[in-house]
Amino acid sequence: MENTELQTKRHSCAHVMAAAVQQLFPGTKLGIGPAVENGFYYDFDCPHAFTPEDLKTIETKMKELIKARIPFECKHMSKAEAKEFFTRRGETYKLELLEELPEGEITVYLTGDYADLCRGPHVEHTGKINNFKLVTIAGAYWRGDEKRPMLQRIYGLCFNDKDELNAYVKQQEEAAKRDHRKLGPELDLFSINDHVGPGLILMHPKGGMLRKVLEDWIKEENIQRGYDMVYSPHIARLHLFEISGHAGFYSDSMFHPMEVDGDKYQIKPMNCPFHVEIYKSNLRSYRDLPLRYSELGTVYRYERSGALHGLLRVRGFTQDDAHIFCTPEQVEDEVKQCFEFAMHIFKTFGFEKYAVELSTRDPQHPEHFTGKVEDWERAENALRHVLETNHIPYTTHAGEAAFYGPKIDIKVMDAIGRLWQLSTIQFDFNLPERFDLEFVAPEGRKRPIMVHRAMFGSIERFIGVIIEHYAGWFPLWLAPVQAKIVTLTDDQIPYAKEVAAQMRAAGLRPQLDIRPEKLGLKIREAHMQRVPYTLVIGAKEAQEKTLTVRLRDGKNINGQGLSDVIAKMKEEADSRSLVNLFK
Incomplete structure (x- = not known):
């Protein structure tokens, strides 16, 4: 079955579900x-x-309708006839949709007593529908507008065959176990609450440590690749974003400006205008280029409350942002290096598969983009050339470019086969023009090209993705708590403290559990908290100055010397191994 046929089947299944709901309710x-x-x-x-x-x-009723093999019948009406038809049925939402349609022929699909305003197409009859399952109920504002009525949304699955359906259901069950919105609070990594506000993240100590490790690593990786670290404020005069074009093209995603000393200031939605101003602070020579500015810059963007999703869709987040100012001759090599940087990140974190998308301008909607057509064509061709000369498979998505230039988006596949948008590389010829950027070349002054890139995407989103990818079991180098030291009785507390001190001195992150609780409880809690290693100290270990190392699979390795344990853990953490090295 072709994808278009599958989409037709899925849409027809939606009609059958709606018919069942109206019969039952x-x-x-x-x-x-x-x-x-x-x-x-x-x-x-x-x-x-x-x-x-x-x-x-509802599923049972749907199966009755499917068994009846009811035809999908298309009726053609004038707009006036359609209004009268849906008025009689009391379908106020369909009448609102009708008002937005031009005068002319309207198509209505009938399935027995059920009727829907619809362009179609549909399958021949309900008997053509199979391999479906209703899965969730959610709230959804009508037309996505928070000021409109809240409706109830029922989601369903539909596939070509039963095996595909069952495989997807199994994947979703596993995804529910890995959901970062569930694991994050359970592992005490982060929280979101109404006092602070939706879409604004509180990182707890464990989440803060995870974030620190990620930020330190990405900063060092940037520095090794010739990036300079810069910092910019959280607000600026609105005028800055008027020059950049964000106030015009991106205003729906920006918070309202505030007034300071009679002037309007904007909480920043982007870091790029600040980096442009850093570039402009001195006259640049072609010999200085490329200049690569990197910043872990926190930005704030308005997202509808219905679109917010844990760490993945937030209102305040920190981008591992960078902007490269280069000559036109350097741009392809810079884009290639950005792509190679992304591949290095994916390998480090254990993402083995990825998909690449080239997002371009939509010629049918020039109002959504800024700049000259010839500049867009040159930029799109440059990105396409990088992908093709390096034999990188990609798909093209017209209309998905940023307003200032085309981009490459890279999606990674996680441990259970889901794709996540992470890295992006964007070509920008507009901001250099808008801010009148120049560099001095032997033949005179020229305009630099600007490349935007974010490797993690945002720190918050990346943490959400890796929580689900690892199911909370972070590799040792990332784990906020790398080892839980548990004692059998109070007699072992002095040695446990000595172990913790030596581990901290070696740069490791241990945590003591010297509570007067049963050993089994403490071991179980360490496992539930996804701590990579539990170091058990009983009377024998305290006397012999050894440790029993308990692995995540429950296996115990007895009689390990403290120095050997520290050396092995250091080797595992420093090498950023994705597997434990204890055998």
């Missing part, structure tokens, strides 16, 4: 019900609050 009004990746959903205005048990009832 009379008075339900219809929102919209599109096919989406892996399935479909439908939004309902229903006086009954759906429950997980209702999903089973």
